Amino acid sequence: MSSFLEVKNRVLSKRDRSSRGRIDQHAVTICSLINSRPEYYTTSSCSGRFHLYRGVGNKSDNADTKKSLGKGEGGFDRFRIHHGFIKDGEEARRYFNLETLEEDPEGGGDKIVEVDQYENLDVGEGDGEGEGEGEGEGEGECECEGDGEEEEEEEEEDSPQQPPPQSHPSIPSIPLTFNESSLIWLRYESFILHVCAISLPAADALMSAARRAGYKTVGVQSSGATSKVDGKVIVQILGDEFLETPLFSTPGYSEILAKMVNDRQRRNWDKIGRFEREVKGMVYEEGRGGRKHYDVVGDVAVVKDVEVGGGEGERVGVEIMESNSKIKVVAVQNDSLSGVQKRSNLTIVAGNHSRMGKDGGLVTTHQEFGIKCLVDLNRTFFTARMGPERIRLCNCVSRGENVLSLFSGVGLEGLMIAGRREISGMTFVEINPVAVNCLRRGLELLGRNKAVVVKGGGMAAKERVKILEGDALAILSDLSDEAFDRIIAPRPKEGGKDGDLSDGIAGAEFLKAMLPKLKERGEVHWYDFAADHEVEGGCERTKKGVEDVVGEMGWRTEWLHAGKAGSGSIAKRQFRVCVDFRVHKKD
Numbered sequence: 072m073s074s075f076l077e078v079k080n081r082v083l084s085k086r087d088r089s090s091r092g093r094i095d096q097h098a099v100t101i102c103s104l105i106n107s108r109p110e111y112y113t114t115s116s117c118s119g120r121f122h123l124y125r126g127v128g129n130k131s132d133n134a135d136t137k138k139s140l141g142k143g144e145g146g147f148d149r150f151r152i153h154h155g156f157i158k159d160g161e162e163a164r165r166y167f168n169l170e171t172l173e174e175d176p177e178g179g180g181d182k183i184v185e186v187d188q189y190e191n192l193d194v195g196e197g198d199g200e201g202e203g204e205g206e207g208e209g210e211g212e213c214e215c216e217g218d219g220e221e222e223e224e225e226e227e228e229d230s231p232q233q234p235p236p237q238s239h240p241s242i243p244s245i246p247l248t249f250n251e252s253s254l255i256w257l258r259y260e261s262f263i264l265h266v267c268a269i270s271l272p273a274a275d276a277l278m279s280a281a282r283r284a285g286y287k288t289v290g291v292q293s294s295g296a297t298s299k300v301d302g303k304v305i306v307q308i309l310g311d312e313f314l315e316t317p318l319f320s321t322p323g324y325s326e327i328l329a330k331m332v333n334d335r336q337r338r339n340w341d342k343i344g345r346f347e348r349e350v351k352g353m354v355y356e357e358g359r360g361g362r363k364h365y366d367v368v369g370d371v372a373v374v375k376d377v378e379v380g381g382g383e384g385e386r387v388g389v390e391i392m393e394s395n396s397k398i399k400v401v402a403v404q405n406d407s408l409s410g411v412q413k414r415s416n417l418t419i420v421a422g423n424h425s426r427m428g429k430d431g432g433l434v435t436t437h438q439e440f441g442i443k444c445l446v447d448l449n450r451t452f453f454t455a456r457m458g459p460e461r462i463r464l465c466n467c468v469s470r471g472e473n474v475l476s477l478f479s480g481v482g483l484e485g486l487m488i489a490g491r492r493e494i495s496g497m498t499f500v501e502i503n504p505v506a507v508n509c510l511r512r513g514l515e516l517l518g519r520n521k522a523v524v525v526k527g528g529g530m531a532a533k534e535r536v537k538i539l540e541g542d543a544l545a546i547l548s549d550l551s552d553e554a555f556d557r558i559i560a561p562r563p564k565e566g567g568k569d570g571d572l573s574d575g576i577a578g579a580e581f582l583k584a585m586l587p588k589l590k591e592r593g594e595v596h597w598y599d600f601a602a603d604h605e606v607e608g609g610c611e612r613t614k615k616g617v618e619d620v621v622g623e624m625g626w627r628t629e630w631l632h633a634g635k636a637g638s639g640s641i642a643k644r645q646f647r648v649c650v651d652f653r654v655h656k657k658d
């Protein structure tokens with residue numbers, strides 16, 4: 072029987088088979104929060120959407136109906152899938168204009184992604200995955216497109232537009248001349264999430280959090296009683312907003328419908344926000360012993376606040392090794408990270424002491440969700456506590472993007488994106504030669520990694536990567552303008568300029584140098600350091616600093632996310648935070 076963690080790693084490292092190749096923007100944070108807890112992993116999600124459709128039933132009926140009627144006839148067709156909201160009357164008239172369905176298939180809704188290099192990608196079909204996890208699991212994160220068997224089953228059960236059985240004696244058929252299957256309908260569906268929990272008590276804890284957030288349709292879909300996998304309880308959380316109506320060309324009707332979907336979408340997103348807060352505050356922890364807390368990077372356990380001499384270090388080291396057979400070395404970190412390049416000062420207290428090289432290097436291979444990287448724990452910056460943040464970043468990336476990973480260190484976030492997302496390019500920038508060397512070796516590992524899920528495997532992913540060694544400011548000045556769809560910038564600390572007592576905008580120089588490299592409507596993940604009260608207040612100081620710089624350049628900031636980056640603090644009541652924003656250069 073596979074362990075829960077093994078299955079979680081396997082499921083979360085699978086290729087996302089949704090058409091956009093990513094989790095919906097408004098579901099990224101809640102999925103990351105859930106996945107950062109050892110007791111859960113998400114198996115599919117949709118943040119809430121509306122679309123137009125023609126036909127009877129739902130998407131899963133399509134193949135069968137078309138088969139029985141012949142190619143091109145009948146079936147169920149969906150148009151203009153939209154995960155956002157409609158801004159104004161002009162957008163409403165465009166979206167609900169039924170005359171232009173053919174020539175304007177997006178209608179202002181989600182971009183229909185067409186990336187040349189992936190034009191033959193068989194999105195939505197099996198790709199040899201799913202080693203016995205079964206029951207709709209591992210279908211990719213977003214169940215918005217092509218996947219999510221569970222949701223399709225749900226649609227069949229609940230779908231209110233299913234025609235009553237014609238033969239039922241008590242329901243007379245009303246003779247009408249129009250053909251229902253030729254009507255175009257609007258359907259709004261709210262948030263849906265499927266989560267696998269390690270146990271029934273863990274499932275209960277999550278369902279209680281969802282109910283406190285206001286979700287009423289919450290339940291266990293499968294108890295795991297017959298599962299081949301250790302602890303497989305599937306929880307479904309379903310938003311309550313819904314709307315379904317046939318469309319007619321009546322003047323003013325578009326604006327009314329737009330208001331209706333917008334109101335539902337806003338209530339739906341508010342509820343997701345409440346759910347995020349509830350999950351953050353969840354106290355449930357599956358049976359943890361009273362052992363000293365330690366971080367695991369590869370086969371090394373790193374423990375803090377332990378005396379190296381006097382036998383304490385050795386005692387703690389042996390206890391950790393006995394409790395976890397995968398750990399080969401235990402090292403104590405008592406100093407804080409030093410220098411711009413954030414080197415540690417580790418002392419091995421248990422395990423193979425010769426692992427510390429003469430050059431002071433302590434090297435290990437670390438793996439997260441199937442993607443590996445090489446880390447020199449003593450001479451580069453790396454923390455396993457950023458694991459949930461790396462997954463969150465990866466989930467923000469859409470198919471076809473060109474990504475810039477600044478201050479990349481050993482590069483796990485970028486390697487994960489290159490190995491799990493169908494991007495067009497990834498450029499790493501890092502100043503520390505030891506980190507760059509680790510990154511080059513990590514890239515070799517990516518090239519050989521059978522777990523890489525993008526088309527063409529590890530070799531194709533590797534070929535899309537470029538590594539630039541040196542100072543970010545100097546390198547940025549050589550890169551072309553408007554080259555990147557997304558920039559990831561976990562900037563280094565800047566002493567007095569950082570934190571709530573700062574006397575300036577830390578990292579402003581980097582921000583000014585990187586923003587011109589972003590495409591119109593490109594997105595940035597900008598990291599800062601903030602006190603606990605600032606995090607609770609929504610990182611306003613960090614946001615203001617960013618808005619000032621973006622404004623100076625004559626552009627507009629659209630906020631997408633603000634919150635703690637990863638788990639744990641960097642010092643007492645001090646946190647690394649990340650704000651995500653989109654830059655509008657033209658409006």
Ligand SMILES: C[S@@+](CC[C@H](N)C(=O)[O-])C[C@H]1O[C@@H](n2cnc3c(N)ncnc32)[C@H](O)[C@@H]1O
Pocket residue numbers: 411412413452453454457477478479480481482500501502503506541542543544561562563
């Ligand atoms: C906070 S670490 C982030 C590392 C990695 N992205 C992570 O999150 O694990 C910052 C990294 O920026 C690098 N760095 C510092 N100053 C830099 C500069 N001027 N140009 C490029 N890289 C720099 C450091 O060597 C370090 O690896």
